[in-house]
Amino acid sequence: MSEAAMKIIDLHKNIGRSHIIKNLNFDIRSGEVFGFIGPNGAGKTTTIRMMVGLLSMTKGDVVIQGHSIKSEYTKAISEVGAIVENPEMYPFMTGLQNLKHFARMSEGVTNERIKEVIDLVGLEKAIKTKVNKYSLGMRQRLGIAQALLHSPSVLILDEPTNGLDPTGIREIRRYIRRLAVEDNVSVIVSSHLLSEIELMCDRIGIIQNGELIATKDLHEKAETNEYIVNLDVYPVEESIDILRKMNGIEILDTSRGIQIKTYKDNIPFLVTTLVRNDIEIYGVNVLQSTLEDQFIEMIGENIIE
Amino acid sequence: MSKLFSLIKNELGKIFVLKSTWIMYVILAGIIIASAVITSTSNFVDTDKTYSDDWKTELQEENEALMAEIEEDEDNPFIESTNMGIIEENEYHIENDVRPYGYHAGDFTMDNLFLTSLISLFTIIVGGGIVANEFRWGTIKQLLIRPISRSAVLLSKYIALLIFTLFTVLFLILVSAAVGALFYGLPAVNPEIVVTRQDGMATSALVPEALMMYGFRTLNIIILATFAFMISSIFRSSALAIGLAMFLMFAGSTAAQALARYEWSKFILFANTDLSVYFNVVGPIRDEMTIGFSTGVIIVYVIIFIIAAWMVFTKRDVA
Numbered sequence: 001m002s003e004a005a006m007k008i009i010d011l012h013k014n015i016g017r018s019h020i021i022k023n024l025n026f027d028i029r030s031g032e033v034f035g036f037i038g039p040n041g042a043g044k045t046t047t048i049r050m051m052v053g054l055l056s057m058t059k060g061d062v063v064i065q066g067h068s069i070k071s072e073y074t075k076a077i078s079e080v081g082a083i084v085e086n087p088e089m090y091p092f093m094t095g096l097q098n099l100k101h102f103a104r105m106s107e108g109v110t111n112e113r114i115k116e117v118i119d120l121v122g123l124e125k126a127i128k129t130k131v132n133k134y135s136l137g138m139r140q141r142l143g144i145a146q147a148l149l150h151s152p153s154v155l156i157l158d159e160p161t162n163g164l165d166p167t168g169i170r171e172i173r174r175y176i177r178r179l180a181v182e183d184n185v186s187v188i189v190s191s192h193l194l195s196e197i198e199l200m201c202d203r204i205g206i207i208q209n210g211e212l213i214a215t216k217d218l219h220e221k222a223e224t225n226e227y228i229v230n231l232d233v234y235p236v237e238e239s240i241d242i243l244r245k246m247n248g249i250e251i252l253d254t255s256r257g258i259q260i261k262t263y264k265d266n267i268p269f270l271v272t273t274l275v276r277n278d279i280e281i282y283g284v285n286v287l288q289s290t291l292e293d294q295f296i297e298m299i300g301e302n303i304i305e
Numbered sequence: 306m307s308k309l310f311s312l313i314k315n316e317l318g319k320i321f322v323l324k325s326t327w328i329m330y331v332i333l334a335g336i337i338i339a340s341a342v343i344t345s346t347s348n349f350v351d352t353d354k355t356y357s358d359d360w361k362t363e364l365q366e367e368n369e370a371l372m373a374e375i376e377e378d379e380d381n382p383f384i385e386s387t388n389m390g391i392i393e394e395n396e397y398h399i400e401n402d403v404r405p406y407g408y409h410a411g412d413f414t415m416d417n418l419f420l421t422s423l424i425s426l427f428t429i430i431v432g433g434g435i436v437a438n439e440f441r442w443g444t445i446k447q448l449l450i451r452p453i454s455r456s457a458v459l460l461s462k463y464i465a466l467l468i469f470t471l472f473t474v475l476f477l478i479l480v481s482a483a484v485g486a487l488f489y490g491l492p493a494v495n496p497e498i499v500v501t502r503q504d505g506m507a508t509s510a511l512v513p514e515a516l517m518m519y520g521f522r523t524l525n526i527i528i529l530a531t532f533a534f535m536i537s538s539i540f541r542s543s544a545l546a547i548g549l550a551m552f553l554m555f556a557g558s559t560a561a562q563a564l565a566r567y568e569w570s571k572f573i574l575f576a577n578t579d580l581s582v583y584f585n586v587v588g589p590i591r592d593e594m595t596i597g598f599s600t601g602v603i604i605v606y607v608i609i610f611i612i613a614a615w616m617v618f619t620k621r622d623v624a
């Protein structure tokens with residue numbers, strides 16, 4: 001669980017005179033979902049391009065499952081599935097033709113495996129339709145299917161939630177959690193919006209102006225991991241009494257539903273307790289995480305553009 | 306090896322799944338049929354003429370008629386030169402005992418050699434897009450993050466381009482032969498024919514002669530396609546690749562011709578691309594050139610094109 005699936009070592013990239021990536025150093029652990037967060041233009045895509053060998057590095061290395069992408073490209077890249085920037089596919093071919101095309105480029109991808117990834121992303125119905133008829137959400141899903149064909153141990157998704165509605169984002173979160181938990185795949189997801197990927201990540205790294213300015217473990221019970229949650233429950237008074245008796249919950253407001261501040265890990269227990277006490281639950285909404293506040297503070301600007 | 310085979314299959318799949326490719330074949334077949342119709346209806350070629358077993362007498366009579374025509378219209382140099390050409394050829398047939406046939410599928414197929422220029426155009430379009438389009442579609446990233454070297458990706462594209470070229474030329478030959486057989490019949494599968502070489506007339510056989518001429522034109526197409534492929538790989542622009550290759554296709558040999566008085570002009574690629582000049586009356590632009598020399602020049606240029614494409618494609622950042 002703790003050994004590194006990918007190591008980013010002293011990574012630098014200069015294009016012309018500008019230093020786009022400055023000394024990145026971090027590891028992606030096996031089976032974790034790592035959020036790579038930073039405002040637009042921070043260098044996320046540039047870093048990802050270097051991870052998969054599309055861009056040369058000015059200095060440093062990326063080591064994937066023990067293989068350097070520079071000196072053992074084929075071995076290293078065999079472990080990786082990726083979407084870089086946009087999920088671009090051949091528009092004049094069907095989803096299935098696209099998957100078969102990429103399947104032929106890897107070793108040992110069977111027809112059963114192709115069917116499996118189609119099922120995983122739920123594209124059965126549209127798979128014989130040409131990609132130029134696909135919505136952005138469908139193309140994201142096809143992109144993920146394509147990245148998973150050869151059962152990689154490292155999955156890299158660049159802004160997979162871009163342009164998706166909340167339902168689409170929730171769906172992607174579901175596949176990603178499943179891959180990490182069930183198949184021990186290490187997943188790197190980038191985003192310029194912390195809120196869109198926070199719930200799927202185990203750890204995040206924040207990049208700004210080509211530098212990694214912080215990494216955070218979201219499972220640590222720290223100040224930084226508190227959420228503001230709105231509970232729509234009935235009856236309200238009885239619920240407040242129950243919540244008062246629980247540890248680690250701070251009641252903020254009771255004028256419109258019940259607003260509380262608590263750790264992410266407390267939420268399931270809290271819901272179970274309310275249910276056991278015959279409280280009717282109509283909604284549990286995470287309004288904001290204190291992490292997001294900190295993130296905005298850290299990068300010194302509003303990232304929601 | 307089987308990996309390379311899969312890659313080539315992918316590339317051919319992407320060429321043939323496109324509607325524009327199918328339109329090319331429809332156009333080609335349409336023009337072949339149209340040229341058969343035009344050839345039969347115009348009186349430029351007498352397609353109905355046939356010869357019996359007594360063909361020697363028939364040729365003699367034909368020659369006498371042609372001579373009479375020349376005498377009748379003494380001041381017309383055009384009639385004189387055309388008719389003298391036919392008379393000479395007829396005499397060669399008689400002297401060397403080479404039986405003539407009326408216009409048939411073989412002649413039609415040879416006449417359609419001019420359609421290889423259309424194939425040049427198609428091949429330039431395909432070759433100019435085969436790398437550049439991946440950049441335009443954004444799929445180049447997906448293509449290059451596989452456990453396959455960039456060299457293998459590029460090689461598979463080049464081989465697919467060569468297969469497309471050969472297939473299209475074969476399509477032209479076979480459809481021409483079939484349409485020709487339908488319109489004019491096929492008197493013999495591989496008849497002897499009379500050809501004009503640099504040192505006069507000679508006897509050859511239809512099939513090897515057709516294969517040789519189509520072969521030279523195919524080589525010509527491959528050179529242009531390789532050039533378009535190189536530009537496409539270096540500049541990632543299909544418009545630039547197609548435009549430059551087409552310009553060279555039309556202007557290249559004319560330019561070489563215009564510069565023929567300089568000795569160095571023989572090193573220009575387009576002074577060497579048409580090897581058929583060594584087998585017909587045209588001849589090379591400079592007398593000291595030989596078919597071996599031209600072949601050598603072609604090989605050097607093609608290797609340079611391929612190496613240039615390869616160096617840029619394998620080294621460059623894909624952003």
Ligand SMILES: Nc1ncnc2c1ncn2[C@@H]1O[C@H](COP(=O)(O)OP(=O)(O)O)[C@@H](O)[C@H]1O
Nearest residue numbers: 015020038039040041042043044045046047624
């Ligand atoms: N080819 C390039 N030439 C020059 N600058 C570039 C190039 N590609 C990206 N950049 C610059 O590098 C920075 C990082 O870009 P990018 O990695 O795309 O950011 P992100 O994906 O985090 O939005 C940006 O400031 C961008 O302008």
Ligand SMILES: [Mg+2]
Nearest residue numbers: 044045046085
């Ligand atoms: Mg980006």
